[in-house]
Amino acid sequence: MTTEVTSWTGAGPHPAASVRRITDDLLQRVEDKLASFLTAERDRYAAMDERALAAVDALTDLVTSGGKRVRPTFCITGYLAAGGDPRDPGIVAAAAGLEMLHVSALIHDDILDNSAQRRGKPTIHTLYGDLHDSHGWRGESRRFGEGIGILIGNLALVYSQELVCQAPPAVLAEWHRLCSEVNIGQCLDVCAAAEFSADPQLSRLVALIKSGRYTIHRPLVMGANAASRPDLAAAYVEYGEAVGEAFQLRDDLLDAFGDSTETGKPTGLDFTQHKMTLLLGWAMQRDTHIRTLMTEPGHTPEEVRRRLEDTEVPKDVERHIADLVEQGRAAIADAPIDPQWRQELADMAVRAAYRTN
Amino acid sequence: MTTEVTSWTGAGPHPAASVRRITDDLLQRVEDKLASFLTAERDRYAAMDERALAAVDALTDLVTSGGKRVRPTFCITGYLAAGGDPRDPGIVAAAAGLEMLHVSALIHDDILDNSAQRRGKPTIHTLYGDLHDSHGWRGESRRFGEGIGILIGNLALVYSQELVCQAPPAVLAEWHRLCSEVNIGQCLDVCAAAEFSADPQLSRLVALIKSGRYTIHRPLVMGANAASRPDLAAAYVEYGEAVGEAFQLRDDLLDAFGDSTETGKPTGLDFTQHKMTLLLGWAMQRDTHIRTLMTEPGHTPEEVRRRLEDTEVPKDVERHIADLVEQGRAAIADAPIDPQWRQELADMAVRAAYRTN
Numbered sequence: 001m002t003t004e005v006t007s008w009t010g011a012g013p014h015p016a017a018s019v020r021r022i023t024d025d026l027l028q029r030v031e032d033k034l035a036s037f038l039t040a041e042r043d044r045y046a047a048m049d050e051r052a053l054a055a056v057d058a059l060t061d062l063v064t065s066g067g068k069r070v071r072p073t074f075c076i077t078g079y080l081a082a083g084g085d086p087r088d089p090g091i092v093a094a095a096a097g098l099e100m101l102h103v104s105a106l107i108h109d110d111i112l113d114n115s116a117q118r119r120g121k122p123t124i125h126t127l128y129g130d131l132h133d134s135h136g137w138r139g140e141s142r143r144f145g146e147g148i149g150i151l152i153g154n155l156a157l158v159y160s161q162e163l164v165c166q167a168p169p170a171v172l173a174e175w176h177r178l179c180s181e182v183n184i185g186q187c188l189d190v191c192a193a194a195e196f197s198a199d200p201q202l203s204r205l206v207a208l209i210k211s212g213r214y215t216i217h218r219p220l221v222m223g224a225n226a227a228s229r230p231d232l233a234a235a236y237v238e239y240g241e242a243v244g245e246a247f248q249l250r251d252d253l254l255d256a257f258g259d260s261t262e263t264g265k266p267t268g269l270d271f272t273q274h275k276m277t278l279l280l281g282w283a284m285q286r287d288t289h290i291r292t293l294m295t296e297p298g299h300t301p302e303e304v305r306r307r308l309e310d311t312e313v314p315k316d317v318e319r320h321i322a323d324l325v326e327q328g329r330a331a332i333a334d335a336p337i338d339p340q341w342r343q344e345l346a347d348m349a350v351r352a353a354y355r356t357n
Numbered sequence: 358m359t360t361e362v363t364s365w366t367g368a369g370p371h372p373a374a375s376v377r378r379i380t381d382d383l384l385q386r387v388e389d390k391l392a393s394f395l396t397a398e399r400d401r402y403a404a405m406d407e408r409a410l411a412a413v414d415a416l417t418d419l420v421t422s423g424g425k426r427v428r429p430t431f432c433i434t435g436y437l438a439a440g441g442d443p444r445d446p447g448i449v450a451a452a453a454g455l456e457m458l459h460v461s462a463l464i465h466d467d468i469l470d471n472s473a474q475r476r477g478k479p480t481i482h483t484l485y486g487d488l489h490d491s492h493g494w495r496g497e498s499r500r501f502g503e504g505i506g507i508l509i510g511n512l513a514l515v516y517s518q519e520l521v522c523q524a525p526p527a528v529l530a531e532w533h534r535l536c537s538e539v540n541i542g543q544c545l546d547v548c549a550a551a552e553f554s555a556d557p558q559l560s561r562l563v564a565l566i567k568s569g570r571y572t573i574h575r576p577l578v579m580g581a582n583a584a585s586r587p588d589l590a591a592a593y594v595e596y597g598e599a600v601g602e603a604f605q606l607r608d609d610l611l612d613a614f615g616d617s618t619e620t621g622k623p624t625g626l627d628f629t630q631h632k633m634t635l636l637l638g639w640a641m642q643r644d645t646h647i648r649t650l651m652t653e654p655g656h657t658p659e660e661v662r663r664r665l666e667d668t669e670v671p672k673d674v675e676r677h678i679a680d681l682v683e684q685g686r687a688a689i690a691d692a693p694i695d696p697q698w699r700q701e702l703a704d705m706a707v708r709a710a711y712r713t714n
Contacts, residue, residue, distance in 0.1 A: 041537065045541060048562070049545075049559070049562055051545060051548070051559065052541050052544075052545060054544065054548070055540070055541055055544045056541075108507050108508075108511065111503075111504070111507065112500070112504040112507065112508075114500060132551055135552075137551035137552055137553075138550065138551055138552075138553050138631045139550065139551055139630065139631060143469070143471060144547065144551050146468075146503070147468070147469040147547050148544060148547060148548075150465050150468065150469065150507055150510075151465075151469075151540050151543050151544045151547070152540075152544070153507075154465065154511075154514065154540045155537060155540045155541065157511065157514055157515070158514070158518075158533070158536035158537050158540065159537065161515075161518040161533070161536070162533040162536075162537070165522070165529055165533070172522055176515070176518070176519040176522070179515035179518070179519075180398065180512060180515050180516065180519070183412070183508045183509075183511045183512045183515065184402060184409050184412055184413075184512065186508050187409075187411065187412045187505060187508045187509070188406075188408060188409060190501065190504050190505060190508070191408070191411070191505075193495065193496065194489055194494035194495055194496055194501050195492070195494055195495075196494075196495050202406070202408065205405070205406055273496065
């Protein structure tokens with residue numbers, strides 16, 4: 001369960017060359033689709049006014065600056081495992097739409113968290129805020145930077161919708177649920193952090209909405225539905241809930257103990273933003289000293305991190321992650337899919353749970 | 358050209374009872390659609406967790422708090438004038454989507470402008486910022502309020518997409534253009550205000566994108582396309598460009614000289630936010646004193662407003678508005694539509710140009 005994984009498209013423990021080749025080929029077509037879509041938009045606005053290009057260019061920079069393409073990978077794998085035709089351009093559009101939506105969420109999240117870095121570069125609202133400041137423009141630099149961030153995030157959001165409208169209509173119901181739910185989940189998360197609500201039930205609901213459903217099971221079900229296999233939904237949901245929780249716990253661990261040069265974003269943000277993460281909820285229930293550090297003012301993220309390291313919590317969480325990966329594999333053990341794809345989904349559960357960025 | 362108009366669905370100067378009745382009936386169905394859509398969402402989240410309802414309820418409050426329904430009215434009229442079947446639920450979904458998109462834009466605009474009031478009530482980011490402050494929650498009240506505003510605006514944006522996906526697919530191309538363009542137009546507007554660029558060409562482009570296309574001609578063309586009448590696009594575009602400019606100039610005049618108890622939002626915001634509106638661009642080109650007041654620091658919105666009143670600018674603008682209304686009527690004079698609907702569109706040009714809120 002400590003398999004070293006270098007990339008989402010890299011080899012799992014039991015690689016099946018043909019499965020990997022087909023997935024990688026589709027993921028490359030997702031990249032091409034994102035690039036050609038954004039180039040067409042750039043050309044449209046270039047013909048209107050050069051000044052209109054800045055927004056499209058800023059978005060393109062972020063879309064092409066890396067990213068693990070986790071949601072496109074689950075969508076494509078859900079589709080191929082369901083027997084979908086790899087030549088169909090519709091699934092490429094659906095996967096590209098999922099990635100574009102995620103980029104929109106990242107741009108807006110970075111405003112909500114006042115985060116300065118993303119994928120190793122300044123975040124969009126920081127970039128524009130600094131631009132405003134250095135030119136001495138009118139108004140407030142913060143409002144300008146965050147305003148442009150809101151609008152470029154919106155642009156990515158409407159582009160995601162346009163892309164998914166090119167997918168088979170069978171994906172739309174799941175897509176619309178995903179889109180509204182992720183915003184409701186974010187509202188709950190922001191409110192819980194502000195109220196500092198130590199409510200494990202709420203932390204689990206937020207993780208379920210924001211990680212399980214958004215990242216894993218709705219992308220998988222979109223893939224299954226695109227392949228006209230709605231019968232796979234139940235297995236994909238069960239797999240997604242388990243693997244999504246593992247994915248979120250790893251996210252919390254990376255934020256607490258990860259290396260920001262590897263993740264491309266600042267670490268310790270959850271502590272600074274008072275996020276009631278699954279990890280912290282878990283820790284506060286098991287360790288009264290952590291609870292004191294978290295609830296009383298004046299303690300630094302570094303103190304919380306050091307105390308966490310001194311407890312059994314990280315080890316307990318690792319054990320729980322391993323259990324969740326097993327649950328995910330069990331959920332698809334009897335699903336009517338080709339064994340090669342079952343293995344690929346099992347490998348993906350490991351990659352999601354043991355990623356390092 | 359100074360026809361008194363009380364409401365968007367009220368009688369124009371030459372009312373045709375049947376035309377009005379059909380339009381009003383469809384607009385009522387748009388209200389019902391918005392209400393039933395939001396109720397279904399509320400029920401879905403109520404079953405999940407009571408705390409998830411706050412976002413849907415805040416959005417519902419704003420959607421049902423009035424609003425002129427300008428874009429649904431143009432969409433429906435464009436459809437009916439093109440001979441569309443009034444019983445088709447698809448056009449109702451398209452018009453409801455346009456209104457939901459507009460509500461999203463209002464929520465986000467109010468953050469960009471730091472505006473405290475909308476439709477006579479506190480704006481969403483103000484409401485949540487104050488809530489945070491009064492409870493002494495963790496973190497910064499401003500970031501919390503604006504963060505929730507971003508997310509509820511996003512929720513309205515994704516709901517608008519879900520609604521339009523229920524419309525005839527023929528509306529989608531125009532819809533997607535409208536959605537991306539309005540965000541690009543907003544970026545240009547925010548940048549022009551920050552740089553205080555007195556560039557009349559840019560002001561006109563922004564007004565064309567944000568008022569003409571967003572408010573009038575793309576909703577009209579969506580209606581025509583839903584009725585399978587793409588041949589009407591050229592006439593609708595010409596009408597929309599003229600009437601949209603008149604609509605925007607009236608907006609600028611209402612911001613400068615209007616009554617905030619009637620508009621439901623603060624006046625003088627354009628001056629405060631250094632917005633290079635069509636009206637100000639016009640004034641700065643004609644009056645050097647206005648240019649000085651605008652470009653040199655320390656002058657209040659009230660001084661700009663008083664100086665504007667002392668010039669010929671408001672009278673010139675009124676004459677230009679009257680010309681634009683005439684241009685709009687001329688654009689549809691020969692369009693192959695029923696004379697009753699031609700008259701209705703002509704009346705709507707007057708109502709758009711001479712509204713008081």
